[in-house]
Amino acid sequence: MSTATATATAAVSTTFLSEVTAAVQSAGLTLLDRFTPHARGVSMEEVVAEIYANDDAVLAVLREPLLRARPGSRWAEDELAGGALPAGEWWVVDPAEGNINHVHGMSDWAVTATLVRDDHPVLTVVHLPLTGDTYTAVAGGGAHLNGHPLKVSAKADLGAALIGTGQAKPGEDEATFRRIGDSVTAMLINGLVVRVSVPATMQLIHVAAGRMDAFWQFSDVRSGLVAGALLVSEAGGTVTDLAGEAWSTASRDFLAAAPGLHQATLDILQPIA
Numbered sequence: 001m002s003t004a005t006a007t008a009t010a011a012v013s014t015t016f017l018s019e020v021t022a023a024v025q026s027a028g029l030t031l032l033d034r035f036t037p038h039a040r041g042v043s044m045e046e047v048v049a050e051i052y053a054n055d056d057a058v059l060a061v062l063r064e065p066l067l068r069a070r071p072g073s074r075w076a077e078d079e080l081a082g083g084a085l086p087a088g089e090w091w092v093v094d095p096a097e098g099n100i101n102h103v104h105g106m107s108d109w110a111v112t113a114t115l116v117r118d119d120h121p122v123l124t125v126v127h128l129p130l131t132g133d134t135y136t137a138v139a140g141g142g143a144h145l146n147g148h149p150l151k152v153s154a155k156a157d158l159g160a161a162l163i164g165t166g167q168a169k170p171g172e173d174e175a176t177f178r179r180i181g182d183s184v185t186a187m188l189i190n191g192l193v194v195r196v197s198v199p200a201t202m203q204l205i206h207v208a209a210g211r212m213d214a215f216w217q218f219s220d221v222r223s224g225l226v227a228g229a230l231l232v233s234e235a236g237g238t239v240t241d242l243a244g245e246a247w248s249t250a251s252r253d254f255l256a257a258a259p260g261l262h263q264a265t266l267d268i269l270q271p272i273a
Helices: 005-010 015-035 045-068 099-101 174-190 199-208 226-234 259-269
Strands: 091-097 110-119 120-130 133-136 142-145 162-165 193-196 216-217 238-239 254-255
Touching: 015 045, 015 091, 015 110, 015 120, 015 133, 045 091, 045 099, 045 110, 045 216, 045 226, 091 099, 091 199, 091 226, 110 226, 120 226, 133 199, 142 226, 162 174, 162 199, 174 193, 174 259, 199 216, 199 226, 199 254, 216 259, 226 238, 226 254, 238 259, 254 259
Parallel strands: 162 193, 162 216
Antiparallel strands: 091 110, 110 120, 120 133, 133 142, 216 254, 238 254
């Protein structure tokens, strides 16, 4: 463990993790109360209104407990923003990760809260209210599901791999959409099965748990990546950008993979990126 990692771990106490976990789980109850097994909204305006209502309801019970739990921390306001954050500690939160799924009566959604220090996630909690599962990770302290350690896949054959990607946000530019299409085709040729779905976090928890083998994304929307980046790396995975450099919130794209598959996946995706 590096000195920096040891310092980060020492600064994130068990009590602090418990406080964050309790806050996220409580917020999850609010989102669960708003869930229906059928789609809500027909027009674009109605769907967007439901999405904003979910966000507002969860943030009303989540924001203050998180800021209170970490005095001096600040709040990253725009959940669809990307790029580097100013120095210091920031909460990067998605009050309804997979909001579009929630308002359409689907099951892939969660509440996430990640503490980012100097562009690197140091603590994360991902809570799935429908199942009651909670994923946690602390830099240098491992990744866990309901308190049990997580470990990434041991696969080394890309041809046997279950791999995923997705669209980070509505309205991305056409060049990004074309890169997504080209990369999916390339991975369909070289992998076993490719999942294309949203949100990113719901695929990255599977990579951290060894159920999936890799995930990539041509985007820097930080709220969809910081939680999964820490979970995967703490579960023994490799997390970089598509140039093969160490990932941070300043990176423009993203790859998280089992160590035995990372280079093979990177070799396919780099020319497209």
